[in-house]
Amino acid sequence: MRLLVCTTEYFPHGAGIANVVYNVVEQLKEMGVECTVCSPTGPDIELGSWDLIRKTGAGGLLNYWYQVSRRFKENNFDVAWLQNPFIVTRNPFERCLVTMHSTYYGSSMHGVGNLSFHLYKSIVAHIERYCLNRISPNSYFTGVGQPVCEELEKIGIPGDRITYILNGVNTGAFRPLPDKIAVRKRLGIPEDDIVLLSVGRLTHQKQPLMPVEVFSHLERELDNTTLCIAGRGELLEEARALTERKGLRKVRFLGYVEDQDLPDLYACADYYIMASKYEGGMPPLTLAEAMASGLPCIVSDIPNLGIVKDADCGIAVDFANLPGASADILEYLKKGPQDHGVNARDCAIRSLDWKIIAGEYLRLFREICEH
Structure with missing residues (x-):
């Protein structure tokens, strides 16, 4: 299987999304999946600007996903794995899995931050809704939390296209110490x-x-x-x-x-x-x-x-x-x-071990490829 991974952050740059994607990719490689990672910092294909994302937020995200939609108009990957995509133009991937680590809709509904920050989140939430509902109807979605899955349904994604997959952890690296x-x-x-x-x-x-x-x-x-x-x-x-x-x-x-x-x-x-x-x-x-x-x-x-x-x-x-x-x-x-x-x-x-979590993603990738 040839998997294209599109993400706005990838280890060692970024935080939660970078951590999840890196660890799942490393496990998938051990399972025999050929992974190509496209992010503003690579490691395989560099698109967008990490500095622009950090400075402007949604502006940098939109820039990255615009470049993705242009770069991969024609591709020979078996499936694409997209992390929190903001594709305003046509999605170039016929077979893809969209993973949402959080939603702007959710954070805006919970009133996170001061008034100006909340207004910013609310505006971006409308862009997010527009982008996600333009994704191919054959696409699958996963949420890294049950509330995220519920938020996706409220945004307009059919529930039968959404799967909940837990976040994971490296249980070998993170472990109790005797001293x-x-x-x-x-x-x-x-x-x-x-x-x-x-x-x-x-x-x-x-x-x-x-x-x-x-x-x-x-x-x-x-x-x-x-x-x-x-x-x-x-x-x-x-x-x-x-x-x-x-x-x-x-x-x-x-x-x-x-x-x-x-x-x-x-x-x-x-x-x-x-x-x-x-x-x-x-x-x-x-x-x-x-x-x-x-x-x-x-x-x-x-x-x-x-x-x-x-x-x-x-x-x-x-x-x-x-x-x-x-x-x-x-x-x-x-x-x-x-x-x-x-x-x-x-x-x-x-x-929560990453090997277990990666197995869940691999099952979905195979299911998408069979359709």
């Missing part, structure tokens, strides 16, 4: 503290201020607890300022952590905390990585994080009610995680 102390020494993290870890972009939809707010309550009750926040984003300085205003002593901002260092960072923590208001992936990649690392998880009570309840590997709290969330988390930390870390790791191995 957390050595890693904590190397990373400058208190050796004997209870460590809560947050990993991801510090953006409005991730609500990074919430863990800081909660920790201001925890620090008064538990003096042997540290909150580590890894990542960058537009709310980083606001999160730092909030920490200073509240006089918190044990909040560590780690900044951007290189991919090769992430497994050790997860593994040396005691709990994972995620306060997102909206997520596209199910589970989000950072949550999958935390689960594979054997961390009990403290998450927002939203549908895309429901795997924590299903796997019995942590608790879900309402971060909109900060006093209530703080009380629930404090009680959980005092009580201890029970078997939640073991359950998290078991679920990751059983359901």
Whole structure:
């Protein structure tokens, strides 16, 4: 099988989409699939501009997909795999699978960000609806979360053309460590503290201020607890300022952590905390990585994080009610995680390993080729 992969981001550039596509492609290659990846940074075909996408958002996305529609008017690939496509002109691929990692429709409906950002999302959501409904009626769709699949139906995609495929994780790289102390020494993290870890972009939809707010309550009750926040984003300085205003002593901002260092960072923590208001992936990649690392998880009570309840590997709290969330988390930390870390790791191995996820995509590619 000759597979063309079209994506606006690809490892090591980008975030969630880049991670998913890279890991699935690597597994597909081992399964004998001939993969050609087209993105603004290659590695096989370069189209569009990564800088333009980062600076303009939707403008850069439209530019990339316009170039894709021109470049592949005629092609001899068996099937094309398109990631969150914005093809305004005719889709050149008769046989394709469209994978949606999130939708602008979903984020606009959840009111993520300030008013101007919300208006931007709403406008792009209309473009997204137009583009997706112009995709060939023979095309298949997948969503990396059940809510994304539901959003696709609301956009106008027939439900019988949509399949839900989980996000995955490298369970070999992300795993528990027998000795957390050595890693904590190397990373400058208190050796004997209870460590809560947050990993991801510090953006409005991730609500990074919430863990800081909660920790201001925890620090008064538990003096042997540290909150580590890894990542960058537009709310980083606001999160730092909030920490200073509240006089918190044990909040560590780690900044951007290189991919090769992430497994050790997860593994040396005691709990994972995620306060997102909206997520596209199910589970989000950072949550999958935390689960594979054997961390009990403290998450927002939203549908895309429901795997924590299903796997019995942590608790879900309402971060909109900060006093209530703080009380629930404090009680959980005092009580201890029970078997939640073991359950998290078991679920990751059983359901989230990239080899399993790639097998699901391969099944769909074969089905498309047969039609």
